Amino acid sequence: MTTELIIDTDPGIDDCLGLLLALASPELHVHAIVTVYGNTTLEYATRNASEIVRRAGASVPVVAGSPAPLERPLVTAVETHGESGLGYASVPAPKPVGPDPEALLKVVASLEDPITLVTLGPLTNLAVAIEADPTLMRMRIRRHLAMAGNLAARGNTTPHGEFNCWCDPEATDRVLRAHLGTQWVGLDVTRQLLLTAEEVERLDQTERDRWLRDALRFYVEFHRDFEGFDGCVINDPLLIAQLLTPGTLSFKEVGVRVHLGEGDDRGRIVAEDDGTPTAFATGVRPEHAVELLRSRVFGH
Numbered sequence: 001m002t003t004e005l006i007i008d009t010d011p012g013i014d015d016c017l018g019l020l021l022a023l024a025s026p027e028l029h030v031h032a033i034v035t036v037y038g039n040t041t042l043e044y045a046t047r048n049a050s051e052i053v054r055r056a057g058a059s060v061p062v063v064a065g066s067p068a069p070l071e072r073p074l075v076t077a078v079e080t081h082g083e084s085g086l087g088y089a090s091v092p093a094p095k096p097v098g099p100d101p102e103a104l105l106k107v108v109a110s111l112e113d114p115i116t117l118v119t120l121g122p123l124t125n126l127a128v129a130i131e132a133d134p135t136l137m138r139m140r141i142r143r144h145l146a147m148a149g150n151l152a153a154r155g156n157t158t159p160h161g162e163f164n165c166w167c168d169p170e171a172t173d174r175v176l177r178a179h180l181g182t183q184w185v186g187l188d189v190t191r192q193l194l195l196t197a198e199e200v201e202r203l204d205q206t207e208r209d210r211w212l213r214d215a216l217r218f219y220v221e222f223h224r225d226f227e228g229f230d231g232c233v234i235n236d237p238l239l240i241a242q243l244l245t246p247g248t249l250s251f252k253e254v255g256v257r258v259h260l261g262e263g264d265d266r267g268r269i270v271a272e273d274d275g276t277p278t279a280f281a282t283g284v285r286p287e288h289a290v291e292l293l294r295s296r297v298f299g300h
């Protein structure tokens, strides 16, 4: 059976791998890609998503969403993903976009059947949609997987904070409390999905491989400098792999809350007995995701 899917994303080098995997997978029907600020600006994220769709040879609508967090100033991850959001990969000049924080809401409302939603960036678009029409969102979203947060793993933005939650703690809080049945896929598991620098250098079979290599080289340089590791952590495709190979991830029920302050605790997810009950990913078989990337994305 085909999974009817919407992807909300801030591409982003690892988002790019997630999108290419989804677009290469006949088991998934991607209805739309909704963009959000995050790794880069909304304008660049939207340009990048369109370029990824083009390089996938797909025709999926790309819709621009939120340009900034609900309440906080915009900060992007230039040091991690480069000025363009896609490292050293060549990309066309961006076209001006009309930001629409309600873009995700509108896409969900336009579809008749329940869908699976995968969010790979800050949760702002979803938070806006929940605020505007919680009943519709609960009715139409059959399943939601979010790349967000961390329980035991160290943060990647502060010592404790994960980037997507750090960007918009208020949106994270709203999604947590919305009881959508969200499956939280955070750094506890995504830190185990790695490509080595050697694997990146071997991406040479096709023109798109070489384009990806240019993007990933930047990511490797960042990880060498900031994580002391000769390779890169490629978080986002793990969620797509879980849709394709259930059992890639295992979840535990845990009560959590998100820190809404500033400083090192900003956006930090903490387990608490009286926190909001969630399903948090704690077990992972990263080889399933690597295998899918090798067979469906690399060399194509």
Ligand code: BDR
Binding pocket: 012, 013, 014, 015, 039, 077, 080, 120, 121, 147, 156, 162, 163, 164, 235, 236
């Ligand atoms: C998340 O933040 C971004 O850097 C990545 O694209 C991923 O979605 C990891 O914390």
Ligand code: CA
Binding pocket: 009, 010, 011, 012, 014, 015, 039, 120, 121, 236
């Ligand atoms: Ca992302």
